[in-house]
Amino acid sequence: MELKQRIGIDLGRKIRLEDGIEWAATNDVRFIDCELDVAPNSVLSFDDARSNAVRGALERHGIELGLHTLSAVNVAEYSPFVGEAVDHYLKAYVDAARRLGAGWVVVHGGYHFTGDYKARVAAAIERLKRTVAYAEARGVKLLLENLNKEPADAEVHYLCFDLEECRNFFGQISSPHLGWSFTVNHAHMVAGGIDGHIDGLDMSRLGEVRLADNRGDREEHLRIGEGNIDFRRMFRRIEEAGYRGHYMNAFGSLDDMLKGRDVLAELARTT
Secondary structure, three states, X not given: OOHHHHEEEEOOOOOOHHHHXXXXXXXOOOEEEEOOOOOOOOHHHOOHHHHHHHHHHHHHHOOEEEEEOOOOOOOOOOXXXXXXXXXXXXXXXXXXXXXXXXXXXXXXXXXXXXXXXXXXXXXXXXXXXXXXXXXXXXXXXXXXXXXXXXXXXXXXXXXXXXXXXXXXXXXXXXXXXXXXXXXXXXXXXXOOHHHHHHHHOOHHHEXXXXXXXXXXOOOOOEOOOOOXXXXXXXHHHHHHOOOOOOEEEOOOOHHHHHHXXXXXXXXXXXX
């Protein structure tokens, strides 16, 4: 498969999933992501009839679907009742992936409030272990995303935002049903950058590469060329490491991401 065809589009919550599949087929997009938190794609709306229709459309058009959980849901939650709700939330995504025939589910490490770091890390890792076991029993692959750095004086900070934290999480969850969703614009914001993540994490666990540009100093999902990421070098490093999976554009509008495929494919061609 040519590299351009390996670059997918994150539909997010921009469009009804069924319409998104038809849009992807019309534009020769082979990989899509979708969030199932709100209408018209709430996970609660995917009964057997709707799920079967979606699965049939994906198979008919040869499109691979991934699901993307919401990073605002705190996987590191430890409060009574709320923590149990997070468990149910993640299980609902796993069940939806099985019904829809989704190839992966992107999950996150959650967040902490500075003073409760150790407790939040422990809660997040234990919850992900439970979720991975649940996914493994149902034949669903999870991908843990490296999230973005927050300002140093912020009270709330994402977990798995840098190499050290990512290595800790992956080191404690060795299941082949937990892979890595590599968000390059997030890695660009931290010490070591994109190269550091490629050198420091197990590339054999890489299951998705998420693409957007930024300027390295704040959380941004810019169109390609509006920031300062060296995408030529990124493609060269990742492809030379043996990666042959999909990439996922995650910036701007659907049209922005579609145009971005051409830009990125040309950058990869000229590495």
